[in-house]
Structures are given as structure tokens and as C-alpha cells.
Amino acid sequence: MNKTTKRLSLTNGSEENPIVDVVNRRFFLRSAGLAAATGAFIMQSCIKDHDLGPGGTGAVNLGTGDIGILNYAYALEQLEAAFYIQVIATPYSGITDKERRFLTDIRDHEVIHREFFKAALGAAAIKGLSPNFTGIDFNSRASVLGAAKTFEDTGVSAYNGAGILIQDPGYLLLAGKIVSVEARHAAIIRDLLMPNTISFAGDDIIDGNGLDLLKRPSEVLPAIAPFIYDTIDASGLPTP
Amino acid sequence: MNIFKIIDEIQQVDGDAVERLQHATRRSFMTKFSKTLTAAAVPTAMAGIFNKAYAFTPGAIEVLKFALALEYLEDDFYKMGNAAPNLIPAKYKAVFNQIGKHETQHVNFLKGALGAAAPAKPAFDFSAGGAFPNPFGVFDTFVFLSHAFEDTGVRAYKGQAGNLMAKEDEPLLDYALQIHSVEARHAAKSRDILSEIRNNDRIKPWITLDEGSPKPVYAGDENTIQGGVQIIGIAGKSLEAVTESFDEPLTKEAVLAIVKPFIK
Numbered sequence: 001m002n003k004t005t006k007r008l009s010l011t012n013g014s015e016e017n018p019i020v021d022v023v024n025r026r027f028f029l030r031s032a033g034l035a036a037a038t039g040a041f042i043m044q045s046c047i048k049d050h051d052l053g054p055g056g057t058g059a060v061n062l063g064t065g066d067i068g069i070l071n072y073a074y075a076l077e078q079l080e081a082a083f084y085i086q087v088i089a090t091p092y093s094g095i096t097d098k099e100r101r102f103l104t105d106i107r108d109h110e111v112i113h114r115e116f117f118k119a120a121l122g123a124a125a126i127k128g129l130s131p132n133f134t135g136i137d138f139n140s141r142a143s144v145l146g147a148a149k150t151f152e153d154t155g156v157s158a159y160n161g162a163g164i165l166i167q168d169p170g171y172l173l174l175a176g177k178i179v180s181v182e183a184r185h186a187a188i189i190r191d192l193l194m195p196n197t198i199s200f201a202g203d204d205i206i207d208g209n210g211l212d213l214l215k216r217p218s219e220v221l222p223a224i225a226p227f228i229y230d231t232i233d234a235s236g237l238p239t240p
Numbered sequence: 241m242n243i244f245k246i247i248d249e250i251q252q253v254d255g256d257a258v259e260r261l262q263h264a265t266r267r268s269f270m271t272k273f274s275k276t277l278t279a280a281a282v283p284t285a286m287a288g289i290f291n292k293a294y295a296f297t298p299g300a301i302e303v304l305k306f307a308l309a310l311e312y313l314e315d316d317f318y319k320m321g322n323a324a325p326n327l328i329p330a331k332y333k334a335v336f337n338q339i340g341k342h343e344t345q346h347v348n349f350l351k352g353a354l355g356a357a358a359p360a361k362p363a364f365d366f367s368a369g370g371a372f373p374n375p376f377g378v379f380d381t382f383v384f385l386s387h388a389f390e391d392t393g394v395r396a397y398k399g400q401a402g403n404l405m406a407k408e409d410e411p412l413l414d415y416a417l418q419i420h421s422v423e424a425r426h427a428a429k430s431r432d433i434l435s436e437i438r439n440n441d442r443i444k445p446w447i448t449l450d451e452g453s454p455k456p457v458y459a460g461d462e463n464t465i466q467g468g469v470q471i472i473g474i475a476g477k478s479l480e481a482v483t484e485s486f487d488e489p490l491t492k493e494a495v496l497a498i499v500k501p502f503i504k
Binding site: 101102105108109111112113114115116119120156159160161163164169170171172173174176177178179180181182183184185186187188191196197198200201202206208209210211212213214240 | 331332334335337338339341342343344345346348349394397398401402405410413414415417418419420421422423424425426427428429432441444445446466467468469471474475477478481482484485486487488489
């Protein structure tokens with residue numbers, strides 16, 4: 001019964017925040033390094049892009065340059081936030097106090113990340129995506145924590161792989177501030193599944209040089225596509 | 241294409257350019273450029289030389305040296321801890337062996353990247369002149385230092401990412417980010433163990449406000465200005481949650497001040 005079969009809006013209701021509008025304009029204009037006039041023009045372009053996927057199919061276009069990468073991160077954070085909101089709304093049977101504490105904290109972090117990107121992107125932000133969690137049994141601990149592990153490891157790999165695609169040092173630092181929090185999540189979710197083993201930084205993810213996962217958007221987006229009803233158009237993203 | 245003009249131009253921004261080129265490539269330079277090279281082949285040959293002599297920017301080399309210093313410290317710390325009898329309870333042995341394995345890998349990886357430029361390993365005093373007596377005899381002290389070193393490492397790498405943004409440093413930015421998130425995984429688990437052995441739920445896998453000890457390791461982590469904008473109250477979430485959601489960087493100077501007492 002806890003399977004989520006309906007479509008959820010990822011940015012609706014009580015998780016919204018009024019400071020967003022203020023943050024929007026100031027952050028976008030300042031950090032994107034654009035003159036106000038140019039900024040307004042580009043924002044208009046981005047809005048238009050949303051409605052025009054390839055061939056007008058309604059795909060969600062992430063945009064180009066740093067804005068594209070921020071939208072890419074925003075899409076990932078939308079997915080994670082929606083997932084943990086559902087986890088806490090319908091906790092799996094047998095959830096422990098410690099697990100509930102951790103998962104509630106993680107939900108809050110992901111919602112904050114999501115709202116931060118939404119605010120930062122302002123009018124250039126993609127729409128709220130519709131998650132598809134039909135493959136996850138929210139009543140099952142193994143299913144929920146298994147999905148959480150996938151989302152967190154994917155998030156770490158995605159931020160690591162996005163670093164070289166970012167032009168603005170301020171955005172690179174922001175990605176760095178977030179990716180280590182995602183890595184903390186990933187480690188502790190893995191540890192909940194296999195306590196006090198090597199799994200928190202296991203040989204399945206860390207290579208022989210002690211390096212974590214790293215994936216470019218072209219690898220990440222197909223991996224998360226099954227969890228999103230919308231089609232994402234990443235054709236404008238920078239490539240290595 | 242006048243290759244000597246290019247070398248001249250490089251010389252203007254980097255006084256060591258000619259010397260380094262000569263050092264790195266004297267033999268290939270003589271054979272390739274003094275004989276039968278066609279104009280079309282010159283750029284390819286030059287690129288080959290630059291890959292050796294100019295693989296990374298000088299700024300990036302400094303980042304690598306700094307990173308290696310921190311990894312030396314961590315590697316020695318876990319080697320001693322993992323070898324100490326009756327220090328780590330059986331329950332946690334796998335965790336600290338895994339962390340130690342990664343630190344050794346990081347040392348080897350960075351030494352490989354630096355080659356002859358790699359600094360030698362300093363001698364360490366993990367009691368920091370007696371401030372932490374018996375770090376390899378008291379498990380609490382060992383875990384305390386572990387979590388502080390890991391959180392420092394996370395903040396240190398984060399603070400250097402912006403120095404690896406030159407095109408030729410791209411591989412290094414990839415690697416640095418990949419080490420950075422491994423340190424964050426270590427930090428999360430080390431903090432979890434500290435929380436458990438101290439029976440203190442306030443110690444979470446993530447950093448709340450600037451809570452934690454030693455103080456300089458967590459200084460500034462309570463920052464709530466992100467991307468130039470105050471985000472207190474975003475999404476209606478608590479101040480604690482807002483600060484936990486973003487790990488803050490430390491400057492090289494702040495990191496060196498933290499680790500200095502541990503270097504003999």
C-alpha cells in the first residue's frame with residue numbers, strides 16, 4: 001500500500017518558501033556574472049526553452065553552461081527530496097529511532113538543497129519534475145534503504161563528475177559544499193544496511209587509488225531516467 | 241608557426257619555462273626539432289612535450305603537495321592505530337582498516353602524480369606535544385582525532401578546488417573531488433562511531449552549526465550565506481538543518497594551523 005503510484009509534484013505545498021523570490025534575482029544576477037540586461041534576456045530564453053524540447057515533445061531542457069549544470073543538480077535534488085519526503089511520510093515497518101532521525105535529517109538536507117537551487121536559478125529553473133517511485137516498496141526497509149543508497153551514491157558521482165564542467169568558481173565551491181554532505185549521507189545509509197563493515201566506503205565504489213565514483217551527466221541521466229516521468233533534454237550541457 | 245616565439249611568450253609568464261623544457265625534453269627536442277620536422281607535425285610534437293613539462297599548473301602542484309602532507313598525516317595515524325594492540329574494538333576494526341587502506345592509496349596516488357616534486361614525509365607526534373595523551377592507547381582519543389582529521393581533510397580539499405580550474409588541471413580536479421568525497425564518507429562513519437561510544441546523539445554524521453572539537457576544525461561551518469545569499473529559514477527548515485546541508489571550506493593557512501601541532 002505504501003507504493004507510490006501517483007505522480008507527485010516535487011516542489012509543492014509546505015516545502016515552499018517565500019524567501020525564494022528575493023534569493024532568485026540577486027543570486028542569479030550576481031553569480032552568473034551577467035549584466036542585468038543580459039541576464040533578463042537569458043532568463044527569457046531559458047523560460048522559452050522549457051516549452052520546446054527536441055521536436056517540441058515537451059522534454060525538460062536543462063539549458064546550457066553553468067545554468068545547465070545547476071539545473072542538472074536541481075533535478076537530482078528534486079528526486080532525492082521527493083524520495084525522502086515519502087520515506088518519512090510513510091515510514092517502513094520496523095524503522096528504528098536512529099534510522100528515523102537520520103532519514104529525517106537527510107530529508108531536510110535534500111529539501112534545502114532543492115529549494116536552494118530553485119532559488120539560485122530563479123526564472124531559469126526547470127519545472128518541478130514528476131518522480132516515478134513505482135519500483136520502490138516504501139513499506140520495506142531493504143527497498144527504501146537500497147534506493148537511498150542508489151540515490152546518494154549517484155548524487156556523489158554526479159557532483160564529482162560535474163566539477164570540471166563548471167565555469168564559475170563560486171558554483172564549483174557550492175557543488176563542493178553539497179557533494180560532501182551527499183557523501184556523508186551515502187556512507188551512513190550504507191552503514192545502516194551493513195553496520196560496521198567496509199560498506200560505508202566499500203570496494204564496490206572506491207577504486208584501487210582510493211578514489212570515489214565519478215560520472216558525467218551522460219552516464220547519470222540514463223541511470224535516473226526510470227525514476228522520473230518527465231523526459232530530460234541535456235543536449236545543451238557542457239561536455240568534457 | 242614559430243615555435244621559438246611561443247617559447248618566448250611562455251618565458252614571459254614563466255621564467256623557468258625554457259629550463260624546464262630543456263630538462264624534460266632535451267633529447268627529444270634536439271632530435272625532433274633540429275632535423276626533418278614538417279610544419280604540420282610541429283603542434284603535435286609540442287603538445288607531447290607540454291604534456292610532460294607542463295602537465296599541471298604551478299598552482300595545482302602546490303595543491304598536490306598540500307594534499308600529500310595531509311594524507312601523510314592520516315596514513316601514519318591509521319597505520320599506528322590499526323597496528324596498536326588492544327586499541328580498536330573488534331567491532332570497529334574493519335572500518336578503520338578500510339579508512340587506513342584509502343589513506344595509503346591516497347599517499348601513493350599523490351606521490352605518483354608529483355613524481356620527483358613530492359615532498360618527503362614529515363615525522364608526526366599524534367599526542368600534539370601531550371595535548372592528546374596516549375592516542376594509540378585510548379580508543380576515545382583515537383576516534384576523536386580520527387573524526388577531526390577527516391573533517392579537516394574534507395574542508396581542506398574543498399578549499400582547494402578553485403585552484404584546479406585551469407584546463408590542463410582538469411584531471412586533478414576530478415581526482416581531488418574523488419578523494420574529497422571519500423574523506424567525507426570516512427568522516428561520517430568516524431563521527432558515527434564517536435557518537436556511539438560517547439552515547440551522544442548531538443554528534444551526527446554531518447556537522448551541525450560549528451559544533452565539534454577541536455574548535456578550529458569546525459570554525460565557520462555555521463555559515464548560512466550560500467551563493468551570496470542568506471538562506472536562514474529556507475524551506476522552513478531549522479538553522480541546524482540549514483548548516484548541516486552545506487560543508488564549508490577551510491583555507492590552506494587554517495588547515496596548516498590545525499595540523500601543525502601534530503608535526504614534529
